[in-house]
Amino acid sequence: MFFKKDDKKVDNFFFIKIGALLIHAAKIDENFTDKEEEIIKKTLLELGVKKENLSSIIKEAIVTEDNSNQILEFTKEVKNLSEKEKIKIIETLWAIIYSNKDADLYETNLMRRLSGLLYVDSKVMGDIKEKIKNRN
Numbered sequence: 001m002f003f004k005k006d007d008k009k010v011d012n013f014f015f016i017k018i019g020a021l022l023i024h025a026a027k028i029d030e031n032f033t034d035k036e037e038e039i040i041k042k043t044l045l046e047l048g049v050k051k052e053n054l055s056s057i058i059k060e061a062i063v064t065e066d067n068s069n070q071i072l073e074f075t076k077e078v079k080n081l082s083e084k085e086k087i088k089i090i091e092t093l094w095a096i097i098y099s100n101k102d103a104d105l106y107e108t109n110l111m112r113r114l115s116g117l118l119y120v121d122s123k124v125m126g127d128i129k130e131k132i133k134n135r136n
Contacts, residue, residue, distance in 0.1 A: 012057060014077050015049050018089065019061030021074035025093045027065070028106045035099045043092040047085075071110070075117040086118055087128065094132035103133075 026036035
């Protein structure tokens with residue numbers, strides 16, 4: 001678990017925003033698969049979501065993502081995380097993208113935009129991409 005339970009940043013709102021970002025990546029190719037949903041659930045649990053809250057967080061994240069027209073609102077919470085926590089989320093984003101063995105133009109464009117929004121060096125982003133791509 002990445003976040004301590006007494007951390008003030010850790011609340012459902014925070015996890016919903018992260019979930020919405022992950023769901024956005026999964027839906028950008030217009031093919032949100034069960035495999036992608038499992039990756040998202042596993043990551044949210046690793047980040048500290050309680051198992052009994054997982055389905056409601058996912059439902060809220062889907063609604064949040066459906067009702068949003070920009071990713072900026074999802075990245076506000078993430079960009080203030082530690083480098084280790086950001087890398088975990090970026091690894092998950094790439095894992096979602098490569099869960100179908102291929103990255104399309106929309107997915108790679110999303111990750112390029114996220115690199116800037118999350119203050120992640122493009123070399124670091126590329127290294128994470130290659131690591132995940134080679135793992136799949």
